[in-house]
Amino acid sequence: MHAPSIAPNSRDRSRIAILRYLYRNRQATKQQLAHNLSLSSPTVTQHLRELAGLGIVVAAEPQASTGGRKAVPYAFNPRHRIAVGVCAGATETTLIAVDLYGEIVARLDRTLPRRNDAAYYQRVAGIADEFANGVEQSVRDAAAGRSRGTGTSAAGDATGDDQPGSVTGIAICSRNIMPTDVTGGATKATGPDHDADGTGNADGADDTPDAATRPHLAFADATGTPGFPVQAMRQLMHRPITPMRDADAAAAAELWFDHTLRDAACVYLDRRPCGAIIAGGRVHQNRTFRNGMIEHMSLVPGGRPCYCGQRGCMDVYCSPETLPEDYESLPGFFSVLEQGETHHRERMNEWMDRVAQAIVNIRAVIAGDVIVGGEAAQYLDDDDIADLKSRVAKLSPFGGGDNLRLRRGLCMDGQPALGAALSLIGDWLDDHGCR
Numbered sequence: 001m002h003a004p005s006i007a008p009n010s011r012d013r014s015r016i017a018i019l020r021y022l023y024r025n026r027q028a029t030k031q032q033l034a035h036n037l038s039l040s041s042p043t044v045t046q047h048l049r050e051l052a053g054l055g056i057v058v059a060a061e062p063q064a065s066t067g068g069r070k071a072v073p074y075a076f077n078p079r080h081r082i083a084v085g086v087c088a089g090a091t092e093t094t095l096i097a098v099d100l101y102g103e104i105v106a107r108l109d110r111t112l113p114r115r116n117d118a119a120y121y122q123r124v125a126g127i128a129d130e131f132a133n134g135v136e137q138s139v140r141d142a143a144a145g146r147s148r149g150t151g152t153s154a155a156g157d158a159t160g161d162d163q164p165g166s167v168t169g170i171a172i173c174s175r176n177i178m179p180t181d182v183t184g185g186a187t188k189a190t191g192p193d194h195d196a197d198g199t200g201n202a203d204g205a206d207d208t209p210d211a212a213t214r215p216h217l218a219f220a221d222a223t224g225t226p227g228f229p230v231q232a233m234r235q236l237m238h239r240p241i242t243p244m245r246d247a248d249a250a251a252a253a254e255l256w257f258d259h260t261l262r263d264a265a266c267v268y269l270d271r272r273p274c275g276a277i278i279a280g281g282r283v284h285q286n287r288t289f290r291n292g293m294i295e296h297m298s299l300v301p302g303g304r305p306c307y308c309g310q311r312g313c314m315d316v317y318c319s320p321e322t323l324p325e326d327y328e329s330l331p332g333f334f335s336v337l338e339q340g341e342t343h344h345r346e347r348m349n350e351w352m353d354r355v356a357q358a359i360v361n362i363r364a365v366i367a368g369d370v371i372v373g374g375e376a377a378q379y380l381d382d383d384d385i386a387d388l389k390s391r392v393a394k395l396s397p398f399g400g401g402d403n404l405r406l407r408r409g410l411c412m413d414g415q416p417a418l419g420a421a422l423s424l425i426g427d428w429l430d431d432h433g434c435r
């Protein structure tokens with residue numbers, strides 16, 4: 001996926017230790033590194049020289065040491081690599097670039113009504129490429145400016161795509177990633193078990209070198225209709241791309257900002273609800289992109305029809321669309337609810353029970369935290385969240401739910417684009433032993 005500057009499985013533990021120390025502490029002197037990592041001074045010097053040559057490490061501002069002599073510290077260069085996340089939203093495309101500390105380097109919101117066709121995705125590809133080029137240029141210009149100021153070379157002997165400031169990859173979010181047939185047309189999903197064994201044509205975290213098993217997946221809309229093949233997108237772009245579901249990307253942002261998360265279910269109560277699974281501190285997804293498709297669990301066997309072809313799905317009963325009365329908007333509904341209107345309260349109670357039941361079902365498989373996000377979550381105050389939690393506890397087996405942590409999600413503006421970029425940064429950090 002990336003072209004790491006250091007072999008991911010490098011046996012050179014001391015170099016990884018130095019890099020990890022610098023990443024975690026942001027900067028250190030040679031003496032501090034040698035002392036804290038129990039390494040010899042020449043070893044530290046040699047590795048620092050190589051790391052500086054690659055641009056991962058840069059000389060920092062000297063600090064006055066206790067002896068009066070200024071010790072030259074070395075700093076981790078957070079802009080050594082940049083990752084870009086792209087979210088194709090309903091009315092605009094959001095692009096966010098982050099550095100290796102997850103700091104936002106650049107953001108662009110371009111008005112572009114979402115369509116599920118090739119012309120639209122080609123436009124997104126063009127915007128993303130242009131954005132990545134611009135980010136690379138500005139990061140390099142800034143580094144060159146600093147180098148001139150300090151008289152040191154930030155770029156060292158690195159060239160081309162290995163230059164500091166290179167965009168390591170672009171993660172493109174889509175509401176769904178669906179399998180297609182070889183010609184790029186849609187393969188009709190037959191239900192939740194479709195391709196669940198992971199042996200079919202699928203694309204994702206693993207790059208398959210064999211073209212014969214090359215994945216056939218497409219970016220798809222909320223109803224699962226494939227819009228544009230992932231492979232075609234790869235060919236349009238000049239950098240490695242990673243397809244992601246919006247829900248997984250939003251969950252990646254939750255993970256980045258909450259290090260205590262180990263196992264969790266993210267429940268996004270949008271007009272077309274969706275979900276994501278976090279297991280062992282990672283977003284749990286595979287090549288089928290089916291993990292976390294909570295919206296099609298059966299809540300009411302034989303119930304109202306769902307767009308997926310089944311009946312009684314969670315989507316049908318937990319979409320906030322079921323709340324407002326005819327001609328009422330969602331904000332309108334919550335405003336009338338607040339005034340204590342009885343009929344609205346009844347509708348809300350019924351919806352809350354359905355959502356609670358869905359959460360109980362999810363927790364039968366992954367009994368972790370629950371993070372509630374999506375459009376409807378914006379209208380849920382702390383009392384509503386507490387209410388939902390107690391409904392979940394009541395419906396849980398053995399009256400469980402004592403240790404349940406249920407909270408509102410970050411609900412950040414641009415969260416999927418940010419989470420997508422952070423997910424790539426996380427991969428880079430893992431590959432390079434920084435965390």
Ligand SMILES: [Zn+2]
Nearest residue numbers: 296306308313
């Ligand atoms: Zn369904």
